[in-house]
Structure formats: C-alpha cells, structure tokens
Amino acid sequence: MRVCHAPEAVAVLEIAKPAVEFKGVRKVFQSRSGPLEVLRDFSLTVGEGEFLAVVGPSGSGKSTVLNLLAGLDAPDEGVITCNSRFVDGVNTDVGYLTQHDSLLPWRTVEENVAVPLEIRGVPIAERRERVGAMIAGVGLKGFERHYPSQLSGGMRKRAMLARTLIYDPATLLMDEPFGPLDAQLKLVLQAELMRLWSESRKTVIFVTHDIVEAITLADRVVVLSPRPSRVKLGERIAIGRPRSVHDVRFAPAFEDHYRRLWGAIEADIGRPQHDHQ
Numbered sequence: 444m445r446v447c448h449a450p451e452a453v454a455v456l457e458i459a460k461p462a463v464e465f466k467g468v469r470k471v472f473q474s475r476s477g478p479l480e481v482l483r484d485f486s487l488t489v490g491e492g493e494f495l496a497v498v499g500p501s502g503s504g505k506s507t508v509l510n511l512l513a514g515l516d517a518p519d520e521g522v523i524t525c526n527s528r529f530v531d532g533v534n535t536d537v538g539y540l541t542q543h544d545s546l547l548p549w550r551t552v553e554e555n556v557a558v559p560l561e562i563r564g565v566p567i568a569e570r571r572e573r574v575g576a577m578i579a580g581v582g583l584k585g586f587e588r589h590y591p592s593q594l595s596g597g598m599r600k601r602a603m604l605a606r607t608l609i610y611d612p613a614t615l616l617m618d619e620p621f622g623p624l625d626a627q628l629k630l631v632l633q634a635e636l637m638r639l640w641s642e643s644r645k646t647v648i649f650v651t652h653d654i655v656e657a658i659t660l661a662d663r664v665v666v667l668s669p670r671p672s673r674v675k676l677g678e679r680i681a682i683g684r685p686r687s688v689h690d691v692r693f694a695p696a697f698e699d700h701y702r703r704l705w706g707a708i709e710a711d712i713g714r715p716q717h718d719h720q
C-alpha cells in the first residue's frame with residue numbers, strides 16, 4: 444500500500460495490492476418463510492493493511508460477509524479471495540473476533556489465549572513467551588491466572604482480542620467487538636486497537652453500528668444497502684493519523700464524513716428489506 448501525503452497532511456491511501464476481494468457474490472439462506480437473499484452481486488475490495496469499517500442496516504448481511512470471508516459459510520455465486528487465495532474452506536489467514544463472548548469458561552486467561560498456538564502445535568516454551576507478551580500487549584498483565592467469570596466485560600474483550608492476535612493473522616475480522624460496552628471503555632479499547640493496528644498494519648474489516656466509531660478507526664467506511672445487500676457508499680476518511688479517539692470528532696473533515704454516512708444510513712431506516720427473489 445502506498446501512502447501519499449496531501450498538502451493538508453492527510454494520508455491518502457491508494458489500494459496498491461488487494462488483500463481481500465468479493466466479486467459478484469450472492470448468498471441465499473433457507474429460512475422458514477422461504478429463501479432469504481442476503482447478498483446479491485456483492486463486490487468489495489480491501490487493500491493490504493487497510494482498516495475498513497462496515498456499517499449498514501440490521502440484518503443487511505454484515506456478519507454474513509465476515510463469515511463468508513472466514514470460510515464458515517460458502518457463497519451461492521461469485522468468488523472470494525483472501526491474500527491471493529480462493530476462499531473455499533475454513534480460512535486460516537484470518538483472525539475472527541465475533542460479537543459473542545467466546546472465551547472458554549474453564550480455562551484461565553493465559554490458557555484461553557494459548558488455544559490457537561496449541562492447535563498449531565507451537566512448543567510450550569515459545570507458547571508461554573508469546574502468550575505472556577500478548578497478554579501484556581492488551582493490558583491484562585496480572586490477570587493471567589484469572590478465569591473469564593472473574594473479569595469485567597472490557598477485560599474479556601481484551602482477552603478475546605489477545606487470543607485473536609496471538610497467531611499473527613494477516614487479516615483481522617471484527618464483528619461489533621465493542622458494541623455492548625459503555626462509552627468510556629469503548630474509547631479506551633478503540634485507542635488500544637489503534638495502537639496495536641498502527642504497530643502491525645494488518646488488514647482489518649470492522650463491523651459496527653456506530654458511525655463515530657467507524658470514522659474514528661477506519662481508512663474507509665462502506666455502507667451496505669438493505670437486503671439483498673451491496674455496497675451503497677464507500678467513504679474514504681480524510682483524517683490524518685495518528686488519531687486521538689477523543690479529538691477525531693473535532694477534525695475539520697469529521698462533520699462532512701458523518702453527514703454523508705448518516706445520510707446513506709438514514710435513507711434506509713424503516714425501509715423494508717426485499718426477501719423475495
């Protein structure tokens with residue numbers, strides 16, 4: 444990825460090498476009331492090292508997009524590639540932080556974080572070292588031996604983030620990771636995510652309902668249409684980095700971004716989604 448600096452010191456990102464591509468993807472689920480077409484002719488390209496946020500109406504298929512990329516589900520039509528490989532089964536190139544609390548309750552923080560390394564057969568000494576460093580990196584030092592039930596919601600999110608990052612996936616999928624947290628904690632975790640991302644520059648696809656969060660974190664925000672979904676707007680965020688989660692909303696470009704994104708979302712609120720094919 445090439446980063447050129449415009450006169451106003453805003454980093455303009457040009458997608459030099461795509462990390463993720465959806466081309467003409469269609470996804471239909473079979474529901475009790477018949478087929479549910481969630482994605483139709485859905486196309487999206489994400490550049491290597493890009494932080495992309497995805498917003499859109501509830502039920503428009505945001506999680507479906509992540510599940511398809513993770514290879515947990517298969518498209519009915521179209522092609523998905525990740526790091527130049529077709530996704531046609533479980534995609535081990537991605538780390539996936541889902542909405543749900545997925546820590547194993549019978550394992551301590553360090554035992555939870557170690558799971559991906561155990562699966563990959565990483566030797567125990569290396570495992571200990573990497574787990575310790577990662578736990579410190581997400582601010583959980585001192586809580587290694589705690590069980591999930593002994594942690595706050597924010598600490599559990601940190602532990603899940605550590606477990607997702609531990610095997611150093613090239614691409615990170617995050618599905619409303621901070622959704623249920625209170626506003627202050629959300630800001631703290633957003634700041635930490637930005638710090639971790641700026642150190643590693645992984646490709647990130649981050650699903651959220653929060654437009655401010657999307658503008659704060661992302662290089663580009665895409666808005667999905669109601670079902671059957673496509674990308675209806677792509678907004679490149681013209682706010683320089685490093686960004687402060689507290690100051691982003693005072694950046695000159697913030698208001699215009701917010702207005703355009705909200706306009707695209709507002710137009711679809713209450714609009715019925717078309718489920719008949």
Ligand SMILES: Nc1ncnc2c1ncn2[C@@H]1O[C@H](COP(=O)(O)OP(=O)(O)OP(=O)(O)O)[C@@H](O)[C@H]1O
Nearest residue numbers: 472473474479481500501502503504505506507508
């Ligand atoms: N495995 C499945 N079987 C049947 N229907 C499904 C399945 N997975 C998702 N759906 C339906 O597909 C639609 C899109 O779901 P998805 O979770 O991708 O939307 P979303 O945009 O992430 O929603 P939200 O913002 O509410 O989290 C929804 O109507 C959902 O009920």
